[in-house]
Amino acid sequence: MKTTRLIIVAVGGQGNLLASKVIGEAALQSGVPVGMSEIHGMAQRGGVVESAIVFGDAQSNIIADGEADVVVGFEPLETLRALNKCNADTIVITSLAPLSPSTAITGTCPYPELKKLKAIIRAKTAKLIAFDAAALAAQTGNVLAVNMVLLGALIQTGTIPLTVDNVKTAITTISKQAFAASNLEAFELGFDAAKTSD
Amino acid sequence: MHRLLKARPGQKMLLLGNEAIARGAIEAGVGVATTYPGTPSSEISMNFFQIALETDLYFEYSTNEKVALEVAAASATCGVRSICVMKHVGLNVAADALLTLAYVGVKGGLVIVTADDPFMFSSQNEQDNRYYAKLAGLPLLEPSSAQEAKDMVAYAFDISEKLQEPVIFRTTTRINHSTETVIPGEIQAPQTHGDFTKDPFNYVPIPAVARNLHARLLNRLKEAEELSETSAYNISTGNGRWGIVCNSVSYKYVVDAVTDLNMGGKTKILRIGFSHPLPKALLKNFLKECEKVLVVEEGEPYMEEALKAFAQEERLTLPIKGKSEELFSRLYEYNPAIVRQCLATYFDVAHKSPAVPDLSDLPEIPQRPPTLCAGCSHRATFYVVKKAAEGMETICPTDIGCYTLGFLPPLSMGDFLICMGASVGTSCGFSKVTDKKVIAFIGDSTFFHSGIPPLINAVFNNHNFTMVILDNGTTAMTGHQPHPGTDMTALNLEGYGHVSIEAIVRAAGVSQVAAIKPYRLKKSIAAVKEALNYKGVSVIISQEPCTLYAKSLKKLRGKPFFVSEKCKNHKDCINELACPAFFIQNKRVKIDPTLCVGCTVCAQICPEKAIVPLKEKVL
Numbered sequence: 001m002k003t004t005r006l007i008i009v010a011v012g013g014q015g016n017l018l019a020s021k022v023i024g025e026a027a028l029q030s031g032v033p034v035g036m037s038e039i040h041g042m043a044q045r046g047g048v049v050e051s052a053i054v055f056g057d058a059q060s061n062i063i064a065d066g067e068a069d070v071v072v073g074f075e076p077l078e079t080l081r082a083l084n085k086c087n088a089d090t091i092v093i094t095s096l097a098p099l100s101p102s103t104a105i106t107g108t109c110p111y112p113e114l115k116k117l118k119a120i121i122r123a124k125t126a127k128l129i130a131f132d133a134a135a136l137a138a139q140t141g142n143v144l145a146v147n148m149v150l151l152g153a154l155i156q157t158g159t160i161p162l163t164v165d166n167v168k169t170a171i172t173t174i175s176k177q178a179f180a181a182s183n184l185e186a187f188e189l190g191f192d193a194a195k196t197s198d
Numbered sequence: 199m200h201r202l203l204k205a206r207p208g209q210k211m212l213l214l215g216n217e218a219i220a221r222g223a224i225e226a227g228v229g230v231a232t233t234y235p236g237t238p239s240s241e242i243s244m245n246f247f248q249i250a251l252e253t254d255l256y257f258e259y260s261t262n263e264k265v266a267l268e269v270a271a272a273s274a275t276c277g278v279r280s281i282c283v284m285k286h287v288g289l290n291v292a293a294d295a296l297l298t299l300a301y302v303g304v305k306g307g308l309v310i311v312t313a314d315d316p317f318m319f320s321s322q323n324e325q326d327n328r329y330y331a332k333l334a335g336l337p338l339l340e341p342s343s344a345q346e347a348k349d350m351v352a353y354a355f356d357i358s359e360k361l362q363e364p365v366i367f368r369t370t371t372r373i374n375h376s377t378e379t380v381i382p383g384e385i386q387a388p389q390t391h392g393d394f395t396k397d398p399f400n401y402v403p404i405p406a407v408a409r410n411l412h413a414r415l416l417n418r419l420k421e422a423e424e425l426s427e428t429s430a431y432n433i434s435t436g437n438g439r440w441g442i443v444c445n446s447v448s449y450k451y452v453v454d455a456v457t458d459l460n461m462g463g464k465t466k467i468l469r470i471g472f473s474h475p476l477p478k479a480l481l482k483n484f485l486k487e488c489e490k491v492l493v494v495e496e497g498e499p500y501m502e503e504a505l506k507a508f509a510q511e512e513r514l515t516l517p518i519k520g521k522s523e524e525l526f527s528r529l530y531e532y533n534p535a536i537v538r539q540c541l542a543t544y545f546d547v548a549h550k551s552p553a554v555p556d557l558s559d560l561p562e563i564p565q566r567p568p569t570l571c572a573g574c575s576h577r578a579t580f581y582v583v584k585k586a587a588e589g590m591e592t593i594c595p596t597d598i599g600c601y602t603l604g605f606l607p608p609l610s611m612g613d614f615l616i617c618m619g620a621s622v623g624t625s626c627g628f629s630k631v632t633d634k635k636v637i638a639f640i641g642d643s644t645f646f647h648s649g650i651p652p653l654i655n656a657v658f659n660n661h662n663f664t665m666v667i668l669d670n671g672t673t674a675m676t677g678h679q680p681h682p683g684t685d686m687t688a689l690n691l692e693g694y695g696h697v698s699i700e701a702i703v704r705a706a707g708v709s710q711v712a713a714i715k716p717y718r719l720k721k722s723i724a725a726v727k728e729a730l731n732y733k734g735v736s737v738i739i740s741q742e743p744c745t746l747y748a749k750s751l752k753k754l755r756g757k758p759f760f761v762s763e764k765c766k767n768h769k770d771c772i773n774e775l776a777c778p779a780f781f782i783q784n785k786r787v788k789i790d791p792t793l794c795v796g797c798t799v800c801a802q803i804c805p806e807k808a809i810v811p812l813k814e815k816v817l
């Protein structure tokens with residue numbers, strides 16, 4: 001099976017690990033070989049969390065610079081920072097809701113303008129899908145569902161070997177019961193947003 | 199039932215490497231598990247902790263790795279299969295026990311898991327613990343995947359019992375924190391009770407005994423080498439004349455690189471999973487069949503040096519390379535691209551490196567360093583000490599925990615760090631040879647781990663510094679594991695004792711001791727000032743639960759604060775505290791009500807009294 005390499009970047013607490021879990025479970029249930037690797041050292045203290053997910057026959061489950069087929073960023077600045085994982089054929093999906101790091105707040109280094117940020121990513125990769133995932137999550141009444149919104153967008157692109165049904169089933173199995181409905185709704189909103197995003 | 203107990207044999211599941219190791223131990227009928235928490239090993243013990251609540255397994259968070267190993271050594275000596283889990287630097291702490299335990303040996307299986315951390319994702323060094331196996335003369339196993347990690351634990355117990363020696367089980371972060379498909383096996387009921395038969399001439403290594411025991415260890419090492427020669431974990435594939443010797447996670451990168459570079463027909467790979475003692479005969483035969491050999495191993499040239507020595511013994515002159523300027527580094531971790539590149543270079547195969555986009559025109563991207571949580575009590579303590587020490591020239595040795603992050607601006611509290619407990623030991627030295635005010639910062643768990651002997655040293659040798667114990671009731675950084683000062687009843691757990699930090703400090707002979715509540719800034723600053731002005735050893739115990747922990751126990755009472763119109767935009771709050779709940783909108787300071795936990799610290803320092811509690815409940 002062809003190897004597909006996916007990177008998810010987020011800020012600690014954004015639910016990146018849950019999204020990876022759903023993806024892993026969906027792959028397991030549909031018989032797609034999958035390996036994942038996470039760096040979550042001090043994740044809860046506001047640092048960057050990165051998951052690498054490799055589908056297919058490759059043995060390695062970390063992804064070197066320039067070798068990601070898809071990058072999903074839960075936060076625009078982190079998406080920009082992950083550009084080193086991309087190449088000219090990479091598809092990038094990002095939320096546009098910024099979470100300023102302390103260094104930007106205290107003014108040592110300004111947060112880049114979103115318009116410019118989008119232009120840069122667009123210029124260096126094959127495709128950029130960008131929208132405010134936090135706003136869509138808020139629509140479901142569950143502000144923590146940013147991860148599911150972006151998962152919906154990811155599945156819409158058809159870049160990873162998982163079907164809508166696989167993933168929805170995995171969301172239902174893995175989510176805490178109280179959040180299952182809002183997570184599915186968030187998934188749908190993200191899926192639709194990816195269709196129309198410029 | 200716990201997920202790892204529920205898993206049905208034969209049914210594929212996704213497991214984190216650390217979960218796979220825990221499951222492997224359960225399958226092997228482990229009876230005793232001990233640890234001191236440390237990333238990247240922590241999830242192994244976290245699972246044992248939970249499983250022990252449902253089964254006969256005895257698990258404990260020991261005060262430090264040396265104690266953890268001693269507990270497990272004794273239970274294994276009584277015939278109970280035991281496992282002791284730690285991060286790589288933990289083995290330094292346990293090394294004193296380890297090296298003589300190798301002489302004394304065990305009866306029941308003892309597996310010592312050391313989780314190495316190449317690239318130092320969450321560690322202060324990237325030492326290669328394979329050398330401990332060599333130093334101690336003990337068998338060493340290294341898995342390459344989660345499945346193998348699980349299976350190898352049972353194998354490790356078997357070897358340990360066969361040789362009557364502990365076995366070192368070495369992982370790296372990418373094994374611990376990778377999630378892969380694993381097929382569970384059958385669970386063996388744990389045997390948790392053993393017996394001890396007196397046998398001082400084997401168990402008490404006074405010099406005359408130890409001389410015999412060392413000789414016995416060398417014999418066992420020979421036996422271990424025979425096991426290594428035929429071990430199913432030393433795997434050879436391919437028939438080519440280009441040899442690649444590799445271990446651990448590098449094996450996967452090698453397999454992928456050989457496929458990508460289309461060199462399968464020409465290569466022969468030997469993956470070493472039983473890496474001490476190395477299978478000498480196997481490796482020598484491998485060398486004889488090869489034209490040239492590349493060694494792929496993260497960390498130190500452990501196998502490379504051995505291979506070169508073996509080649510010398512056989513008068514073989516083929517090129518053997520690994521670490522060098524143009525090939526592999528001793529630094530950091532490898533990845534598929536690095537391995538592919540080095541294989542291509544060494545065997546001279548055409549290869550296209552990935553087209554990384556040119557990022558030279560990117561604007562400067564603000565870093566996102568990890569920060570103390572919103573409302574973290576450490577932030578308050580650092581602020582208090584900083585204010586109390588205003589005007590003094592200070593040296594602030596710090597220690598290992600979330601509070602290490604206090605070294606970052608704007609708090610900038612933390613000037614020197616080596617290892618667990620060293621804030622206190624080094625304070626003795628700093629205060630002796632300088633005229634500066636020395637302030638040691640140490641967490642509660644670290645205090646129990648290794649802060650007590652240096653404190654006693656300070657009292658005995660009459661040193662002059664202030665020790666600030668950041669007591670937040672838990673081992674926060676590694677995921678809120680309990681320690682002897684933790685209130686276990688809050689977790690509804692019975693059968694634990696409780697040790698008072700203050701009582702220990704006083705018993706050590708410190709008379710200038712004050713407990714503070716760091717959120718009460720004024721009072722706390724006064725108390726710290728008094729401690730700083732004291733000549734001799736003074737101790738401040740700053741007591742306030744870890745915010746994240748309190749949140750998880752649903753014990754946070756504070757209401758969020760907001761910045762009212764009274765704000766004159768001095769930005770003192772941001773410039774002095776930098777609580778992550780602050781953000782700037784339209785050039786004005788705001789507080790994110792979903793992050794703010796209402797610790798009140800910013801409100802107390804605002805000169806305009808502009809920060810006030812939010813009345814209505816948000817969220």
Ligand code: SF4
Binds near residue numbers: 575
């Ligand atoms: S986990 Fe606890 S101790 Fe660590 S930064 Fe957060 S609040 Fe502070």
Ligand code: SF4
Binds near residue numbers: 758793794799
């Ligand atoms: S009260 Fe102030 S310092 Fe405390 S958590 Fe809220 S914003 Fe942060």
